[in-house]
Each structure stands twice: as structure tokens, then as C-alpha cells.
Amino acid sequence: MDILTGTHEIQVATVALTGRLDALEARGLRDLLDSHLASGHSRIVVDLRALEFVDSAGLAALVKGMKDCRTAGGDLRLVAPTERDAMRVFELTRFDRVFTMNAELEDALSGW
């Protein structure tokens, strides 16, 4: 019997956001996520803990990113916002059940 062993590293790109993720900022996030995908990173964690506000345009950028990542064989996971005003849009649209959301970055980075 031959035994071959190896180790594999799974690379996960992380993006941490601060401030407001709204229509004004959504385009920039979309472009950033697109560039990660173009670079071959289809596993992305977006850290929303420091966001103060998210609207549906910001949500749309994350949803688009998630769909594109999943199409590429990966996923886009979130570290959940700590501010109520940033979490609200996910709850009202039920996207808190669609995204994989973790309370801590370490949890979002594990288990790929």
C-alpha cells in the first residue's frame, strides 16, 4: 500500500467595513468584491461589526457578491453587525437566514 499525504491551505479573503453601507458606498463594495473574484478568491468573509447603517443597496452588493462567489464554487460569509441599525435590513428581508452569519471573525474563517 502506498500512502500519499499532503496539506492544503484554503485561502479566504476578508473585507472589514466601517461606517455606512448605503447606496453611496454600495458600488465601491461591489467593485471590491468583483476584484477579489477576478483574482481567484471565491471565499470571502465580510466583517460588518463596525457598520452603523445598512440599506437595501448595501444589502444588494452583498447579495450579488454571495451569488457570484457561490457560482464560482465558494461563498461569501458575514460577521454580523453589532449595531441594531445595521442588522435591521437583514432581518426585514430575511437575508439573515440566507447568508452564513457569524458573531465572530474566527468562526466565519473556520469550516470552509
Next chain:
Amino acid sequence: MIPTALSLDADFLALRKIGPWLHALLAEIGDERRTAVFGRIELAIHELATNSIEHGAPQDGAIHLSAEVNGTELLVVLRDNGVECDVSDISTPDPDDPQVRGYGMMIIEQVASSLDYERSDDNNVWTAIFAI
């Protein structure tokens, strides 16, 4: 005197004036009540204004908001002179089939006690009532 009317340029940067305006407007209901309601109402008005920019495309490049506190309700009116809204064309996203856009109205309708639309003198007029 807290202005109860706010006119904004129809661009996304200008929409950031909504939060401070609303926060000042709600001062009369006291800090505790304001803290309890502010975030969700800000989101709903923000969504209404975003829809105006994206779908209405106001010809004069402006969105006009007015608001009035009536006891336990906040009445907000948004007016723009953009393209007439076809309310029959607004569909509710299917939660089991996530889509990228189209959630603005869904958010507004969950937050507002009522939401009405009328076309008046070549203006789109949205009237939302929020429980405060």
C-alpha cells in the same frame, strides 16, 4: 425651530441628511421614544428617497420631504416630479428565491403603519405614517 421640511438633491450623498433631520425632528417625543423608533424610520425614509432617485429620476433634481409629529404617529410625505410610479409593477420578492434588488418597498411596508401613493400635478407623492 426644527425644520419640518427638507429638500434634497436627488443624489445618494444628499440622502445622508435624512438621519440628522429626522433625529432633530423627533426630539419632541423624548430621548427614550426617539431611540426606540429612530433607526427603523430612518431606514424606511432612506429607502423611499432612494427609490425616488433610482426610479423616479426627478426632473428638477430634487426630493422634497416634510414631516409632522401627531401624538403617537409621525407623518412623512415625500414628493418628487419624476417619472410616474406604476405601483402595479412593484412586486414583493420571494423570500425563498433571493434576488439582488427590489427590497426597498418590502422594507418600507414592514416599518410603516401605512404607505400611500398618488400622482398629483405631475408629482409623485408618497405618504407614510409611522408609529412613534
